[in-house]
Amino acid sequence: MFSWFANPLRFMRLSNWLAPLCYALAALLIGWGLWQGLWVVPKDDYQGGDIMRVMFVHVPAAWLAMASYMAMAVMSFIWFIWRHEVADIAAKSIAPLGAVWTAICLATGSIWGKPTWGTWWQWDDARMMSVLFMFFLFLGYMALRASMDTRQKAARAGAILAMVGAINVPLIKFSVDLFTSLHQDSSVITADGPKMAAVYLWPLLASGLGHTMLFAGLTQTLMRAEIWDRRTAKANAKLMAEG
Amino acid sequence: MLRGVTSPVSGPLSGPLLSATGLGMIRGERVLFTGVGLSIAAGESLVLRGSNGAGKTTLLRILAGLTRPETGDVTRSGPHHWFAHREGLKPHETPRTHLGLWSRAWGSESDLDSVLSRMGLKRPADVPARYLSAGQRRRTALGRLLLEQRPIWMLDEPYTALDAEGRDLVLELIEDHLKGGGGVVAAIHGESGFVPTSEVVL
C-alpha cells in the first residue's frame, strides 16, 4: 500500500483534487463547530464561564498536535525502512504544521489556565511540560534538517529524531492519568467512550474533524511545493552534470 | 564524468576481492562522478587518480562502506584495512596503546613489539599522540595494517608526511601484501612507486 502512494506522480495527481476537498470540508466543519461553540452552546461555570469556549480551539489543537507528531514519526519510520521519498516529504511538511498546532494548544491552554487555575503555567505539570517538549521536538526536527548539507542526510537525521521522540506522545496522552495534574482527565477519547455532554461533544468532534481536514489539506499543499522544489533541483543537477 | 577507464584484468582463478559498478556521487549539488566501475582480484592493485577535489577520498569511503553512493553497488569479498588522512588516534593514545587496542579489538595475535620496530616506532612508542611528529602519527596508523592479515587495503595518500625510509617501507608492505594475494586500492598524487594493475582517473 505504501508503495502505491510512494509514487510522487500519483501523489501529485491525487492531491490535485484531494487538497481542495479537504479545505472545503475543513471550512464547513470548523465553521459549524465554532459557531456552535462560540455562540450556541451554554457556558459552563465549572470550567471558568465563557472562557471555556476556548475549548473548541484548544482541544482540537491538542489532538492535532499529538496526531501530527505521530504522523511525522510514522512517515519517518516508513521512509527509514522502505526509503519511499514521498514519506520523507510528508514528514518534512508535517513538522512546521505540527509546531503551529502545538503552539496553539499551549497558548490556548495558558489563556484558559489563568482564570480557571489562577496561573499561566505550572512547571511540574507533566502534561504541560510534555506538550512544551513536543514543541521543542518539532523545532529541533526542523533545525536538524536545516543544518544538514544534503537532502539525504537531512532525511536520515530527521527520521532518527522523529522516531526517538515519539516516546513523548504516550507520555502526553497518559500524563493526566499517571500523575496528579491540574489538567482534567480525558473525557472524549477514553477506553469507555466519551463522557462529555452531547451539546459540547458534537461541536467539539466537528471542530476536531475540521482541524484534521485543514491539517491534511495544508500538508498536501506543502508536500506539493516540496516535490516541485526537488524536481527543480534534480533538473539543475542534471544540467550541471552535462554542462 | 569518468575520464579514465578501469582495465578489466581479472584475478587468476578466484572471484574479485572488491568490485563496484555504476558508482555515482553528488556532493552539494555538484556531480563528483558517475558510472564508475572497478574490480580488484587477488594480487591486483588499483590507483585512484584525479586533481584536488575530484572525489578520490569520497570514492574510497564509498568502497569502504562508510559513505552511501548516490547510485551503484559495491561488493567486498572480505574485510579490509582503512588508512586515511585522519589517523584515528586519540591525543592520549601512544603508538603502543593504540596498536594494542586495535590488536585486542580485532583479536589479532601479532607481536606488538615487532610491529612497533618494523614501523620505526621503537623510540616514541610511549609518547602520547599529541606530542608525536606528523610522520610518527602516520606510522602508528600504518602499524594497524600489520596487526591482522586482511585481503583488501584501502589507502588514502599513504605516503603523506613519511620520510624516504618510511615511503620505502610502505612500498615494501604493499608489495608483500600483493604478493601474498591481497588487493590494494590507493589514492595517490604523484609517483605511486609501484606499477598498479589498473588506474581510475576521476
Place this chain on the structure above:
Amino acid sequence: MLRGVTSPVSGPLSGPLLSATGLGMIRGERVLFTGVGLSIAAGESLVLRGSNGAGKTTLLRILAGLTRPETGDVTRSGPHHWFAHREGLKPHETPRTHLGLWSRAWGSESDLDSVLSRMGLKRPADVPARYLSAGQRRRTALGRLLLEQRPIWMLDEPYTALDAEGRDLVLELIEDHLKGGGGVVAAIHGESGFVPTSEVVL
C-alpha cells in the same frame, strides 16, 4: 646532534633575512638537536631534512617564534608567512571568507578573486572548510602567501595533499618569491623540486 651543516652563503648586499645560532631543543627528555645555526639572505632558500620525528617542525616553530628554544637565538629582519600541517581553517570558513579575513587582518590590498583563481579555488570558493577535500584545504591556506608580500616564508611540507598541478604551482610561487628577493625555509621529505641554497639535516 647536528648532522648537517648550513652553508654560510650570505645575501648579496643586505644582512640576512633570518638567522639563528646555537639552537638547541629538548622534548620529553630527548635532545632533538643542539648547536643548529643557519642564516638566509634575500633570494636564498633553506631546506630542512631529517627523518620522521627528527625535529624539523619543532625547528620551524622556533624560527617562527612560536616555540622557545632551549638554547640559542633567532633573528628575523621582517615579517614572515607561516604554512604548516594545521591550516588554521575553521570548519565554517570558506576559502573566500578565510582569505578575506586574513587580507583584512593584514590590511592587504590584493584582489581576492585573483588569489582564489590562482590557487584553483574558483569552484569550491564558497564551500565550508569541513566539506573541502584535503588538497583544497591546503590550497586555501597557501592562498595566504599571496595576500601580502613578506620577506620570509616558512613552509612545513608544502607539497602535502597537492596534485601535480598544485605542486607545480607551489614551486612557481617559491621561485617567484626567491626571484623577488624573498627567503624560504621549508621542511620537505623527498624531492624539493628546486635547488636550495643550503640544507640543514637534523
Place this chain on the structure above:
Amino acid sequence: MRPAPILSAFRQALGEAWAGGAGALLPLGFFAGAAVLVPLGIGTDPQTLRAVGPGILWVALALSSLVTLERVFQADTEDGALDLWLQTGVPASAVAAAKTFAHWLAAGLPLALLSPLLALMFQAEASASLLRNAALYGLGGLAFYFWGGVGAALSATVRRGGLLISLIALPLYVPTAIFGALSMTQGPGSESAPLFLAASTLFALAVAPFAMAAALRLAAD
C-alpha cells in the same frame, strides 16, 4: 557478534574519559562548582537549600551528560576514530552503547555516588533515603547519558551543535527528569515513580543505542 571490539571500545572510552579530565575527578569539579556557586547565587537559607539540593543534582547530571558526550562524538568524527569503529564488523549500536556506558561509569556514576555528600552540604538530614536517592541518580543518570548520546551523535554531523543538542536532548530527558524528580518527593505518585524511572531507563537502554548508531553512521557519511 564478537565481544572483543565492544570491550575495546569500552576501554578506549574509559581512557578518553580519564585523559579528557572527566573520569572520577570531574564530579569533584562539579561538586566544588555547585557547592560554591549555588549557595552564593541563591543564598544560604537552609530551607531553600534543602529544597533546591536534589534538583541541582539532576540538572548537573543532565548537563554533564550533554557536555561530555557531545565532545566525545565530535572528537570521534574529527580524528577519524569513528571511521575505524564503523568498520569493525560489530553493530555500531553495540559500540555506541559501550562508549556511552563507559562515560556514564566515568562521570555519571561517581556523581551519583557522591550525591549524599552534596545533599548533606545542602542541609538535608542524614537518612537512609539519601542512599536510595543515590541509586535513583545512578539510574536516571544512565538514561540521561543514553538520550544525551543520541542528541550528541545527531549533532556530531552538523557543527551547529550547541543549540541543536539542547533542543534535541531536552525533550528526550523529560520523562526521566519527571519521574526522577517525582520519586524524590513525598507527594502522591511518588511511590510508583521509581518504577517508572526504572522503566524509562530500560527504555533508553533499549532504544537509544540504535538511534545513536544510525546517527553515527550518518555522521561518517
Place this chain on the structure above:
Amino acid sequence: MRPAPILSAFRQALGEAWAGGAGALLPLGFFAGAAVLVPLGIGTDPQTLRAVGPGILWVALALSSLVTLERVFQADTEDGALDLWLQTGVPASAVAAAKTFAHWLAAGLPLALLSPLLALMFQAEASASLLRNAALYGLGGLAFYFWGGVGAALSATVRRGGLLISLIALPLYVPTAIFGALSMTQGPGSESAPLFLAASTLFALAVAPFAMAAALRLAAD
C-alpha cells in the same frame, strides 16, 4: 598596535560563535534547559522559585562562559588558528580580549538581556529592578567570560581540561559571584555591591587578557 588584526579576530570569533551554534541562539537553549529542568528538579513552590531564580542565572552564565570558551581555545590550538594569531604582530592579549569579548557578545549578553523573562517565569514580580538586574548580569557575565577565558586558555595546553578548567576558573569567579548575588538582594551591603561588581569586572578586563595571552603562548609552545 594596528587595530585591523584585532577587528578580524573579533569578527572570526563572532562567526565561530554563530556557526558553532552558540551565538544569539544558545541562550535560548540554556533558557529552555534551565527553565524546564530546574523547576522539574526543585519543585514549583513560587516562594522557592523566586528565591532561586536570580542565582540560577548566575550559575548558567558561569557555565556558559566555561563551556563556550574552553571549546574556542581548544579548537584554536587544534586547527592551527592560534599559530596564525600569535604571528600577527599585535599583542596576543589584544587578540584574546577581542575573541573573549565577541563570545560574551554572542552568548553572554543575550542571556543577560533575556534575564527579565526568566525572572518572570520564576515568579518574580515585574518591576524596574528586573532591568537593573539585566544590566548587572551583563556586567558580571563579562567578568565571568574573561576569567573563564583564562581557565580555558590554561586548560587548552593540557588535555585534562575538564577538571582543570573548573578548578582554575571557579576561584576566579567567586568575587564576581559574591558581589553579583549580593547586589540583587535587599540585605546589608546590597547598595554598594553593584559598585564592587563593576570594580571586579574592570579588574577582570584589565588583568585577564594578559593571563590569557601568556597561557595561549604556552599552549603554542
